Amino acid sequence: MLTILTIKRFTLRLNSLSITSYDHMISRLLNSQTLCSIYASHVKTRVLREDSHQQQVVTRLDQLNGQLNEHKPQSVVSRLWPFWSTNDRKSQVKGLYLYGSVGCGKTMLMDLFFENCCVSHQHKRRVHFHSFMIDFHTRVHRLKSEHRSERAFNPIASVAQSICDESWLLCLDEFQVTDIGDAMILKLLFEQLFSKGIVMIATSNRQPEDLYKNGLQRSNFLPFIPLLKQNCNVLSLDSGIDYRQRSLPSQQQTYFLTEENADKQLDRLFKMMANRENDTIRPKTLTIKERNVTFANTCGRVVDSTFAELCDRPLGAIDYLTMSQLFHTVIIRNIPQMSLLNKTQCRRFITMIDTFYDNRVRVLFSAEVPSNQLFLTNKLQDHINDDNRKLMDDLGIKLDSGKTVFSHHLQNDSNANIFSGEEEVFAFERTISRITEMLTKDYWNSRQIYT
Incomplete structure (x- = not known):
């Protein structure tokens, strides 16, 4: 039986909900199953392995779910009750920043929360951090174009408002800052988002203090860290187990060594997959952000490509995301053993695998x-390539006695070697773990490609 208090709260909330939300709210009231009970059920049916570290996180997520049941973002409150002062509202619900080693179950737990929390689907969003930032920059660019005559126009507040209007529960997977543009803008963006009532759940391989570690101009990024901790509880998940390594391998071999007739094997597989597509084998050009990206060998939703096509060309997350939407299967030939001497290709490869995964x-x-030998982690030892030199020229950086010396406006970062590759080394651990899972039967069966 529902209590009188519960019915009153339910009636009050119905005033601001759509018809779709009615069904969701009724479902939540009638089904009081907690995240802990759902997790326990998965363990009992052997969908998941019992893990006390994961259980602690699920308990915290259950507590957060209870708080979200009474939460409304500022944008919703101001529309419904404009006379209600901000000071009268309950304090902001703190989200959760979950970090830990690769493969320990962070993403799985966030997805469990996302699918079963009390927030209706039209008010929540689950997205990879890279994709979220691509979307943010796209919106900013569009607004700047629309207001180009207004010199003092600042689009960040408008973009933050639109994000909050669309969904106030934000689940960001793989929160990792490697781009200086993102690093400089994060505090301004999330100040706006948090002030408008956004609740963020994030997963990361790094604790907050290690985000953008040794990054260029990190001193300008550092104020974001206390903002993050003020609005999110920080929780570690580190059981020391990489569950991706425990998955069963795919029945079909999907990783070939060049010396073992890899091209012949991939030719056979591409021909087999092409026969299942309603298309011919031909080149295909993708138009992405007014740029043309051409692949020489495609058939329907299958692309047969090389490492050079994917990582030597100036491609980024938006390109790999577009590929993910157009192709269900990607062949990557001739992947070399990488090192810090080709950091640009390494970064692209990391971003590509993250996006495909x-x-x-x-x-x-x-x-x-x-796969576990794809990346050599030896030190760079004063090797500066042409791309590095161009970046140094743009930022006023010069070499002095074999060391990287910064100009006057970068003196606060003079102890950071921007070409050390530490961020890439750290990220590549996750990449190798993800490749391992991508070779498994479970991963291959997780995407329905023929209907």
Whole structure:
């Protein structure tokens, strides 16, 4: 039986909900199953392995879910009750920043929360951090174009408001800051989002203090860290187990070594997959942000590409995301053993695998070495390539006695070596773990490609 208090609260909330939300609210009231009970059920049916570290996180997520049941973002409150002062509102619900080693279940737990929390689907959003920032920059660019005559126009507040209007529960997977543009803008963006009532759940491989570690001009990024901790409880998940490594391998081999007739094997597989597509084998050009990206060998939703096509060309997250939407299977041939001497390609490869993994793209690999040897972590030792030199010129950086010396406006960062590659080394641990999972039967069956 519902209590009188519960019915009153329910009636009050109905005033601001759509018809779709009615069904969701009734479902939540009639089904009082907690996240803990759902997790326990998955353990009992052996969908998940019992893990006390994960159980502690689920308990915290259950507590957060209870708080969200009474939460309304500022934008909703101001529309419904404009006479209600901000000072009369309950304090902002703190989100959760969950960090830990690769493969320990962070994303799985966030997805469990996202699918079963009390917030209706039209008010919540689950997205990879890279994709979220791409969307943010796209919106900013569009607004700047619309207001180009207004010199003092600041689009960040408008973009933050539009994000909050669309969804006030934000679940960001793989929160990792590697781009200086993102690093400089995060505090301004999230100040606006948090002030408008956004609640953020984030997963990351790094604790907040290690975000953008040794990054260029990190002193300008540091104020974001206390803002993050003020609005999110920080929780570690580190059981020391990489569950991706425990998955069963795919029945079909999907990772080939160059020396073992990899091209012949991939030719056979591409021909087999092409026969299932309603298309011919031909080049295909993708138009992305007014740029043309051409692939020489495609058939329907399958692309047969090389490492050079994907990582030597100036492609970024938006390009790999577009590929994920157009192709269900990607063949990547001739992957070399990478090192810090080709950091640009390494960064692209990391971003590509992250994007393909998040969108469950099937990948066939051929490489010079096994996946756990793809990246050499030796130090760079004063090697500065042409791209590095151009960046140094743009930022007023010069070399002095074999060391990186910064001009006067970067003196606060003079102890950071922007070409050290530490961020890439850290990120590549996750990449290798993800490739391992991408080779499994469970991963290949997770995307329905023929209907």
